[in-house]
Amino acid sequence: xxxQRRSQNKTDxxxxxxxxxxxxxxxxxxxxxxxxxxxxxxxxxxxxxxxLTRRFLELAHFSKFHAVDKWDDIAHSxxxxxxxxxxxxxxxxxxxxxxxxxxxxxxxxxxSLGFIYIDCYAHTGQDGxxxxxxxxPKLSIGGIFSGDDYDRRYWPKTFSAVNQFSKRVGRxxxxxxxxxxxxxxxxxxxPTWWWRK
Numbered sequence: 001x002x003x004q005r006r007s008q009n010k011t012d013x014x015x016x017x018x019x020x021x022x023x024x025x026x027x028x029x030x031x032x033x034x035x036x037x038x039x040x041x042x043x044x045x046x047x048x049x050x051x052l053t054r055r056f057l058e059l060a061h062f063s064k065f066h067a068v069d070k071w072d073d074i075a076h077s078x079x080x081x082x083x084x085x086x087x088x089x090x091x092x093x094x095x096x097x098x099x100x101x102x103x104x105x106x107x108x109x110x111x112s113l114g115f116i117y118i119d120c121y122a123h124t125g126q127d128g129x130x131x132x133x134x135x136x137p138k139l140s141i142g143g144i145f146s147g148d149d150y151d152r153r154y155w156p157k158t159f160s161a162v163n164q165f166s167k168r169v170g171r172x173x174x175x176x177x178x179x180x181x182x183x184x185x186x187x188x189x190x191p192t193w194w195w196r197k
Contacts, residue, residue, distance in 0.1 A: 029148070030055035032176075032192050033115055036144040039063045040114025043138075045101035045131060046148075048076060050084035052119065057091045062115070068097045068104045069120070102127070105134040113138050118147030125157030132165040139197045146194035150175055154190060162193050171195040 033042060033056050042062040047053050047069035057065055067088060071081035085096045097104050101120050116135050121127040126147070139145055149155040150162055150173070166173045175191045 029192055030059060032117070032144065032146050032194050033059055033061055035194065035196070036061070036115035037142065040140075040143065041112060042066070042115035042117070043068060043113050044117045044119060045069075045104075045135065046118065046120025047084060047096075048119070049080065050088055052117075053084075053088060053094070054091075056117070057088070057094055062093055065091075065094045066097060066104070067094055068099065068101055070100045071098055101131045102134045105131075105138055108138055110137045111140040114140050114143040116143070116145055116147075119149070122149040122155045122158045125161035129161040129165055132161060136165075136169060136197075141197055143197050144194055145171075145197055146192060148190055148192055150191040150193035166195065171197075 030052060036042065038061055040062060041064045042056065043066040044053050044056060045068050047067045050067065053065075053067045056062070067084075069076060069081070069084075071078065071084075081098060088094050088096055101118070116139055118126060118131055118135060121131060126132050136145065147158075147162065149158045152159045162173060172195060173193050174195055175193055
């Protein structure tokens, strides 16, 4: 019985977290998507509660949008996945994919995306840069390559991985204040990085 109670408490906490973040108003981080071509296909790699995905979708900017997260019961749970999938189902342009970013990227054609937002594996520098490597060929020429957690203090591995990858592909990292919230959930306060392919 105590195990069942702990499991129910965890489920309730997860649902509460999704609820709290889901209804948070737009605050600027999602506007990086507007740099991409209107009606392109976009993807967010690392969805968590879906709150940023919802804000991307409410821009009505994409012909199709892919929301990719592994929801593997370690960082994000099965229950959280079900809540997010149900809530995103009201948007006709979204497809939710439950797998790692690298697995999903293997299955899509090169240069098929006009916008990519990477918000996964910040603690490991986008899985040692492997997400950046896998995503780059999938972006069309002129598309926007972007992501979260460009913060030397809190996410030094991401900061380093993004800088190293940008040099390798001959691009400069852009950061704009308007793509970083001054209020709201802590996750929205880390700078968004981006560049055009």
